[in-house]
Amino acid sequence: MLKIYFGKHPDEIYNTAMYYANQYDKEWIMDDFARKIIRDIDDSEVIAPDVIKNNIFGTFGSTELSAGVKTLLLIKNLPNKIFNISNCGDNCAKYILELAENRDIKVTLHHFMNFGNDFAVKVINEGKRKVITDPVELLMLSHHYLRGNDNEG
């Protein structure tokens, strides 16, 4: 289940691209999930550990992947950390849900992400644990927690 904390969390990794640059493993891009998201989101093909190729840039290393793909790879490979998924566009939402299908993943979110109409997540601000499946309810919770007077993100 995906557990979302809206807003700043003391243990979150906010700048996931920076964290990725310092902690990535070159083998992370070699599995089927990584190849799939790199193809779909970044229009690129994995050639070898830390070697990716696309039509525009030729070959490049995995620190040049998009912030969204890096965040997905971090979530997959370091599931005990809390990553900020506001580094991910809406085109990453289905993959975040996929990663959370068979295990609990805790993330922070600083904007309203569109998960579509078919999802189940938990919003864990204030210790609440209710499962949310209604897009309107998720939107209103996002609005409630991110638009507080003292919120700075």
Add this chain to the structure above:
Amino acid sequence: MKGKVSLTVKNRHITFKLDLERNITIITGDSGTGKTKLINMVRMFSWEGKASGVTLKCDHPCIVLEGNSWETVLENTHRSVVFVEESTSFLTSHAFAKAIKNTDNYYVFVTREGLSQIPYSVDSIKQIVKNESKPKIEKIYKNISVKTIAKFPYDSVIVEDSKAGFIFFTKAAEKWNVSCISAGGKSNMLTALKKSRSKKILLIADAAALGSEIKEIINYKNIGEKTIDLFLPESFEWLILKSDIFSSDPSVKEILQNPVDYIESAEFISWERFFTYLLSEITKDKPKLKYPKDKSKLPSGYLTEANIDSIINAMNNK
């Protein structure tokens, strides 16, 4: 700084072209479109110039603002285009919002977070659309506002404003027996929409400062619990200035045709504030139309039947 600013950033592989028509531009959207690439190229050029291998054409210096000394850097940056990258923690801070107010720079923020403490326009939110080596940077929200609300074919009207604009639209809707409520500010609009028992709602707000809220509002509209039309003039004051009431004033017409050439970012953080200033200035000697800068009241001259019609239909005026 005022006027349209165009910039082209390119290297051997990719070319980005970006037109800035306001002091604040947001680049957002899907992952993998090249936002970080654009920022990296601007950063490399600002460090090493042409020797970086990046070509950057712009009439103003371009920098990427980052790191712990951002406040000092910003204090010493003038008439420049200042980029701030996604996941830069100060971007969402109140200190940053305060620091950029009344500065003479233009700003480009790469972010998905709603910067509610910064007034930016719906019109200035852009996305990069993939297009091989020449991606396009386009406005996300196009044609989202209805152009006329004559006859008010709605169950109710929600107005962002609680002052002059609310007074006006309440009076205008009254003729058609439609109730009008104030959301009491842009951050309350979504809650007001959700709470409303009406099925067909008109939401009226100033596009010039609605940027931080628009994604949520459009998402709620698309979910379809209710039928919602948006009426989003630049601002209520812009709508008045565009109406026939001021059609005989050539200077107003000229400004409205190209506001970017007249609005100095060091004086006005948003176009909405500029149009409030302009309206209050040109009406200061007209007792029935004298518009208060604090918008607390609406002079009776705007509430005649003819002028209500004129203002309501002003979005269609050329």
